[in-house]
Amino acid sequence: MTDNAKSNTENNAKNNTKSNAKSHAKNPPASGALILVLGATGKTGRRVVSRLREAGRAVRAASRSGETRFDWTDRSTWAPVLEGVSALYLVGPPEPEPIADFVDQAVAAGVRRFVVLSGRGVEVYGDSFEPSMAEAERVVREAGVDWTVIRPNNFTQNFDEDIFHAPLVAGRLALPVGDVPEPFIDVDDIADVAAALLTEEGHTGRVYELSGPRALSFAEAVAELSQASGHPMRFEHITSDEYVAELTAADVPAEPARALADVLAWLADGYNAAPVSGVRDVLGREPKDFSVYAKAASEAGAWG
Numbered sequence: 001m002t003d004n005a006k007s008n009t010e011n012n013a014k015n016n017t018k019s020n021a022k023s024h025a026k027n028p029p030a031s032g033a034l035i036l037v038l039g040a041t042g043k044t045g046r047r048v049v050s051r052l053r054e055a056g057r058a059v060r061a062a063s064r065s066g067e068t069r070f071d072w073t074d075r076s077t078w079a080p081v082l083e084g085v086s087a088l089y090l091v092g093p094p095e096p097e098p099i100a101d102f103v104d105q106a107v108a109a110g111v112r113r114f115v116v117l118s119g120r121g122v123e124v125y126g127d128s129f130e131p132s133m134a135e136a137e138r139v140v141r142e143a144g145v146d147w148t149v150i151r152p153n154n155f156t157q158n159f160d161e162d163i164f165h166a167p168l169v170a171g172r173l174a175l176p177v178g179d180v181p182e183p184f185i186d187v188d189d190i191a192d193v194a195a196a197l198l199t200e201e202g203h204t205g206r207v208y209e210l211s212g213p214r215a216l217s218f219a220e221a222v223a224e225l226s227q228a229s230g231h232p233m234r235f236e237h238i239t240s241d242e243y244v245a246e247l248t249a250a251d252v253p254a255e256p257a258r259a260l261a262d263v264l265a266w267l268a269d270g271y272n273a274a275p276v277s278g279v280r281d282v283l284g285r286e287p288k289d290f291s292v293y294a295k296a297a298s299e300a301g302a303w304g
């Protein structure tokens with residue numbers, strides 16, 4: 001057993017004890033029960049919505065611009081989305097401040113199961129970067145509910161649906177990550193795991209770290225994407241300060257630019273570099289390899 005796997009098991013044992021003592025909801029949501037998905041227009045949320053609907057589940061898809069309006073910063077939107085809900089996929093807000101009140105209100109409204117999207121390494125970096133993830137974990141653990149946390153590595157889809165996309169279209173991705181290996185996780189796998197955790201039994205009080213099957217450096221990842229797509233792209237290592245300067249020149253506000261640079265610089269130390277078994281532990285199958293993503297996204301014309 002690797003040190004990481006061992007620490008996962010130990011954490012889960014500890015968490016299970018705590019959760020079993022406090023949880024008053026041991027039964028999974030009935031198949032007709034309503035599941036609320038937050039961040040439902042985002043990379044994970046919209047895939048969780050489609051998987052649950054394909055499985056015949058009743059889903060309320062919520063965000064500021066999606067099917068059902070929900071805004072973390074507008075409390076008048078909270079009660080309507082919570083009505084009749086028994087289980088919830090929690091993608092936290094940019095700022096952690098409303099999370100505790102929202103979870104309190106959700107529990108009072110009858111929500112009994114929470115699946116929280118967090119990030120791998122959060123137990124080390126805590127609320128130093130993206131403090132919403134640490135706060136969401138803390139709050140659900142203390143809410144006396146049936147909770148499960150997922151902590152994924154860097155998403156594969158960052159390359160075609162998020163922050164790495166525009167630089168790659170322009171042919172150069174420059175990040176302060178050095179040559180650290182990263183076992184990128186495909187968001188399709190995260191969504192499969194989340195859908196299972198929302199609907200199956202046996203995951204209460206557990207923390208699952210999720211990675212892809214293969215760690216590759218950002219330079220290797222970009223080379224694979226370039227080869228698969230035929231689009232010329234290269235990777236360059238730059239310092240954190242240079243990265244912040246590039247982001248702000250591209251109109252990213254200074255504070256999130258610094259947070260992103262800090263999290264990438266933290267990654268460069270290799271804490272998240274080893275693949276982990278979370279996808280297999282939940283789904284009983286291996287996660288998708290990066291090459292499968294590279295081929296499919298290239299065929300879909302992701303980088304032009």
Ligand SMILES: NC(=O)c1ccc[n+]([C@@H]2O[C@H](COP(=O)([O-])OP(=O)(O)OC[C@H]3O[C@@H](n4cnc5c(N)ncnc54)[C@H](OP(=O)(O)O)[C@@H]3O)[C@@H](O)[C@H]2O)c1
Binds near residue numbers: 094
């Ligand atoms: N990317 C990675 O590699 C990675 C790795 C580990 C963990 N994570 C964590 O994953 C989370 C993001 O999840 P994601 O990638 O699935 O989402 P995403 O693609 O970043 O989209 C964000 C979602 O949140 C919604 N949203 C934003 N502000 C909101 C607000 N004020 N009120 C209500 N909804 C709001 C957005 O929809 P609307 O615009 O319609 O409101 C959208 O659906 C973050 O916490 C991040 O730290 C990311």
